[in-house]
Amino acid sequence: MILPLSLEAVAYGVGQKPIITPLSLELSAGASTILLGANGAGKSVLMRLMHGLLSPTAGRVVWHEPEAARQRRLQAMVFQRPVMLRRSALENVRYVLRAAGEDASDSRALQALDEVGLRHVASQPARALSGGEQQRLALARAWALHPEVLFLDEPSASLDPSATREIEALVQAFDAAGTKIIMATHNLGQARRLGDEVLFLHQGRLVERAPVEAFFTRPASPEAAAFIRGELPWV
Numbered sequence: 001m002i003l004p005l006s007l008e009a010v011a012y013g014v015g016q017k018p019i020i021t022p023l024s025l026e027l028s029a030g031a032s033t034i035l036l037g038a039n040g041a042g043k044s045v046l047m048r049l050m051h052g053l054l055s056p057t058a059g060r061v062v063w064h065e066p067e068a069a070r071q072r073r074l075q076a077m078v079f080q081r082p083v084m085l086r087r088s089a090l091e092n093v094r095y096v097l098r099a100a101g102e103d104a105s106d107s108r109a110l111q112a113l114d115e116v117g118l119r120h121v122a123s124q125p126a127r128a129l130s131g132g133e134q135q136r137l138a139l140a141r142a143w144a145l146h147p148e149v150l151f152l153d154e155p156s157a158s159l160d161p162s163a164t165r166e167i168e169a170l171v172q173a174f175d176a177a178g179t180k181i182i183m184a185t186h187n188l189g190q191a192r193r194l195g196d197e198v199l200f201l202h203q204g205r206l207v208e209r210a211p212v213e214a215f216f217t218r219p220a221s222p223e224a225a226a227f228i229r230g231e232l233p234w235v
Contacts, residue, residue: 002065010059034195043184077151082138084126112144132163152183
């Protein structure tokens with residue numbers, strides 16, 4: 001297993017501007033972790049640091065698995081606006097499997113499409129799919145690899161309510177299958193539906209970590225209480 005994931009005094013900045021102030025935490029298998037906070041709080045940057053897309057300007061990101069190739073192989077990330085390759089939905093899945101050195105047969109790729117309800121669009125160009133279908137295809141590409149950890153960066157932020165429900169159902173299916181979910185959102189209802197614990201960020205600081213119900217019913221910080229009330233962070 002590549003978990004637990006430890007962040008040791010991790011910080012990130014651009015020039016003289018701090019984006020993430022030093023924080024330390026450990027994430028283990030099991031509980032779904034929600035990165036919650038207003039736009040600009042640092043959720044996406046922190047997630048990219050965890051996933052390895054960004055390198056910290058201070059501190060260390062340490063996986064239990066020391067081998068870098070296995071670290072990359074056993075985690076996946078889905079973005080708010082996923083990049084679709086200029087090929088069919090089926091070939092998008094097969095490409096990911098080939099890149100990971102896995103069996104890239106049609107049958108395995110179709111199984112991943114079945115899991116997200118997209119077998120019927122297997123031969124269609126991925127870029128011609130609706131926004132919700134593209135997001136489900138991004139999840140199919142992740143599903144095909146059976147990741148131990150799945151990072152989700154506001155995967156339904158640009159979708160309508162129906163498509164959002166479909167994405168949430170798939171996230172719950174990943175969770176039920178044993179994949180560790182680490183998801184960024186600013187949607188309070190979604191955090192309650194999908195999360196077991198909340199990491200609340202405010203202006204680049206990790207202000208609070210708590211079980212989801214405790215966070216919403218008994219926030220321990222004034223910043224979290226204001227966010228739950230819907231108050232703007234700059235007012």
